Amino acid sequence: MICPKCKSINVREEKHHHVVNLKNHIIEFDAPRMICHDCKNIVPEKELDFNAEIIQNDLYSAKYGIPKEDIVLMRKKLNLSQELFARIIGCAKKTLVSYEVGYSIPNDIYMGVLKLIRADNKMILEILNANKDGYTKEEYNKILNRINLKDSKSIVSNEELINNMILYFAENGVSKTKVMCLLFLSEYEYFKKYHKLLTNLDYINNANYLNIFTFEDIVINLINNRKLSLIYDVSLNKEMCYIKSNEVIDMTAFDPNVFAIIEDIKKNHKLLSVEQTLKTVKNNEVFKNSNNKITF
Ligand SMILES: [Zn+2]
Known part of the structure; x- marks a missing residue:
């Protein structure tokens, strides 16, 4: 240097x-x-x-503000994705993500909104209602049905396994989308072979892209616990965001049957671009027999 x-x-x-x-x-x-x-x-x-x-x-x-962990937690408790929560409070998803990972601090308006919701989660309904015109009737009802005002945590039963899988796939620094695809493919291959669910994550094919609702939350937790690093690469024409493991996961952390599958998937996709991996996922037959939701 x-x-x-x-x-x-x-x-x-x-x-x-x-x-x-x-x-x-x-x-x-x-x-x-x-x-x-x-x-x-x-x-x-x-x-x-x-x-x-x-x-x-x-x-x-x-x-002086609101800890990033609180933002993640309140959103999870409300059962909202980053996309929906951002839409309701009126900021871009990218902005919310930067708050959740601590990359930036909410401005005064959002800080106020977030503190209100933290103090009383029912405030989310007031905020949603104030901007009712911004939604179609269908959208509005869908969001209302989804919001959870009870104090239950969103639970991922095998978080440890998913954590290890993410850390394993992100060993050399890969895009979040690619890791998400590799998780999906692991789930699919495992199910084909053993007729059992592996990660139990909710896989949703949302028209043009693949979205795993809880995936983002798990990644954010790993970043906040400093197990994953977030790397912004602005050297390319478009801004890219990578995740990279801070620790090496050894194979003994996995059941041998699981490891055989994920090792294979990691190897096969090592040289593929995000787009190519995404294409493999979308071409998967599991997408062909359901219109909206992936069920195994
Ligand atoms: Zn000098």
Whole structure:
């Protein structure tokens, strides 16, 4: 790494005391940065700077805002996908995702809305109702039926297995969509062979794309628990978002029958693009005999 200021190569990662002014609050914490030892300047480094930003946002949210974990939890308890929750509160899905992973802090309006819902989950109905004109009657009723106001957690029975599968597939850094497809294919292959469900995730073929409702939640949990890293690659023409495991999952974490299937799938799709993998999923016969929902 070369210092852009003095062109020195004497640049090293060092513990750094950050003092940041965030929305008129001073946030202080220690996190490593790249420092030039000749001119003593800070040298930008994507991953370190990104991590520092997350820590800074976490500290701010815990003290003055709303912790990202609370946002995920309240949405889960309401039984809403990121897509639907974002639509109801009126922000883009991308914005909500960045709140949930701590990449950004909700602005004052959303902060207020989220705090209201956290304090009383029935507020979601008020918000939904206030914008009733924005939905068709059908959509509105569908959302109403879906919203859960009881305090039950959305439970994924075999979260550990799914966690390990995601970490295994994301070992070398892959797009979220691809991991989601590989999970689906594992489920499909396992069912074909053993006539039993593997992940128990809800697989929905939503017209043009594949969506696993709980998948996003599990990924966010893994990111928040620092088992997965989120990597933004802006070097390509379009912005890409990858997930990469922070730990290596060894095969003994899996039942040998499961491992045989996922190892095969990972190998077969290693060199395929996201689009090619997605095509394999969509061409799967399981999609041909149901119009909306995938049932095994
Ligand atoms: Zn320098």
